[in-house]
Amino acid sequence: MSDNPLNNLSYDSLITFAKTLSQCARQTALPYFRSNLTIEDKQDLSPVTLADQNTERALIRLIKNTFPEHSIYGEEFGQEIQDKSEYTWVIDPIDGTRGFVMGIPLFTTLIALLKNGEPIFGMMDALALNERWFGFKDDLSIFNDNVINKLQGYKSLQDAQIFTTTPKMFAGESLLAYERLSKQAKALRFGCDAYGYGQLALGHADAVVEADLKPYDFLALVPILKGAGAIISDWHGKPLTINSNGYVVASRNAALHADILACLNE
Amino acid sequence: MSDNPLNNLSYDSLITFAKTLSQCARQTALPYFRSNLTIEDKQDLSPVTLADQNTERALIRLIKNTFPEHSIYGEEFGQEIQDKSEYTWVIDPIDGTRGFVMGIPLFTTLIALLKNGEPIFGMMDALALNERWFGFKDDLSIFNDNVINKLQGYKSLQDAQIFTTTPKMFAGESLLAYERLSKQAKALRFGCDAYGYGQLALGHADAVVEADLKPYDFLALVPILKGAGAIISDWHGKPLTINSNGYVVASRNAALHADILACLNE
Structure with a gap:
């Protein structure tokens, strides 16, 4: 593996932390998928809204506990900047909300870690399909615990x-x-x-x-x-x-x- | 349950047979999903073509063994009419081939049973998702062994x-x-x-x-x-x-x- 842009944070420990984020997103969001839509009308919040907000809230809590000095930018709750940090976590709790609402299981949780605004680590978790991607920019990517072979083959x-x-x-x-x-x-x-x-x-x-x-x-x-x-x-x-x-x-x-x-x- | 349009074929026995068809489709088609694309070039047949043809062939064999007097109409191999039968099986071995080829797990096997050209029983099997629908027209439908609640609620x-x-x-x-x-x-x-x-x-x-x-x-x-x-x-x-x-x-x-x-x- 090449130089770790995270300084004192190893790939292994980052993957371990990302798996904790993944588990948190699955536990929080999945109960809302294909849930009873009558709940929506009573609370005046759609299941996807609740799933989005609660998932982002839970992920932010985990990140703050582990990296209190890092900035965080979430789809639902906006950007919270820590002046002393070059690192920012960017969260989309549910990408593919239209599909989520209509019963299609392709939605994902997206989490990026940026260094000075540039993404250096990413996770995409297809929560309902138990499929998960990790990527370390310019170095390697992982799908369901296996390193992905580098893409080959020209296509016009x-x-x-x-x-x-x-x-x-x-x-x-x-x-x-x-x-x-x-x-x-x-x-x-x-x-x-x-x-x-x-x-x-x-x-x-x-x-x-x-x-x-x-x-x-x-x-x-x-x-x-x-x-x-x-x-x-x-x-x-x-x-x-x-x-x-x-x-x-x-x-x-x-x-x-x-x-x-x-x-x-x- | 209302009158069975299949005469001597009970709902239960039809479901049992449909589950055999489902198992057959899954065993035949799924190994081709996300399979190594280099195989494709050597054989000059795409994975989805092989999956389509082999799945339809296997399903036709099962239907012929069980209902030799019924007609069959498949996407890949066309229509085979038995003059003496009012029943026809209609097969789409892989619906959603574009998604199949591009790694999206929403493709399905579709099987209809027609009586005098009108569909009276249907199966849709999302092979890669382990999700399966059965329908008995005007009577009931089943999703993953549970009877589906009749749709309710007006939507404009x-x-x-x-x-x-x-x-x-x-x-x-x-x-x-x-x-x-x-x-x-x-x-x-x-x-x-x-x-x-x-x-x-x-x-x-x-x-x-x-x-x-x-x-x-x-x-x-x-x-x-x-x-x-x-x-x-x-x-x-x-x-x-x-x-x-x-x-x-x-x-x-x-x-x-x-x-x-x-x-x-x-």
Whole structure:
């Protein structure tokens, strides 16, 4: 393994801590999945709202207890900055809320650890499927306790199978760009949310192209994809940070990535 | 339970046989899911092609052994008609092939039993998720060995959460109709394939609207949805048979169904 960017925090101890976060997310969120919807009306909070809020709250508590000096940025409760820390945890308690609400088990909990705004560790946990990815940027990624083989094999855009959560995430110029791309690609699959990036990391898909994302939607995916040998950037090829604009492309290799960026920016 | 349309075949014995079909589909298809893609190139057959063909072949063998006098219509191997039989089995070995290929575990095996062209029994098996639906049309449906509660609760179109596999299945007039509908509905979810109908039967979604389907894509779903108290028809409200045109609407109740049909046919 290469230099540990976490200084005094080893990969092993980080994985151990991430597994604690994973267990916490599963215990908190899963009871709301496919739960009785009549509860929703009484409390005026949807199951997914409760699941989101309670899960984020529980994860924040765990992180604060373990790393009281780190900053935290959660989807539900916003950003809490510790001046003395270069580290920030970014949390999406439930990515894929639309699927969660409609009974589809592909939703995930996303947790990123940033150093000076750049993601260095990521976890994606498909809570209902008992599938979990860890990624250490530029070094390695792990799926269900196994190191993922680095992605291999060239794919042309014409042979590429591309994930996108919904074509409705594009508008105006980005819609025109996406339509150009979709005409050239081999196949499209919708409804993936972050889970699609996980399948790309495992080599089952060739690319993911999205827009209109928030930092907590994609930061955890950066170390997972880079650790698996994939390329991930914004639509102009720039590295993704907490300040990126939410336009994301991930590809199984550099050649395909270049082709996709060229098509999007034609 | 109401009159058994299968004459001498009891519900219990039909379920027992369907479970044998389910076991057969799981054993045959699952080894191909997320399998090593290098096998594909050597044999010049994709994993999903092999999974499709081998699964259908195995299911046909089982049905022929048990009901040699029944007709069979499979996605892969076409229709084999027995003149003396009013019964036909319709098989889609893997519905959701795009997802299967790209590592998404929502694909299903669909099996319908028709009497004089009308579906009276259906099975949908989400092989990789260990989730299975049986439906006895107008009577009852079963999910993982539990009888499904009949769908209740009115939803207006404005509150409806609607599944569609992909907006790319619409064109021309049907695309205009779908766009009208999508503007009025509360939310859309893509990438569901038949699995979305299963979530509707369980009450997690409110409707499914699709086009360009084949008989083996929807006939098994008819008994499952009707047995759960939902409504399913073509876009003009006509019952779905083996001769339907592939335009399908399913809704959690009659009022919502009427609203959706009105919007589509405006």
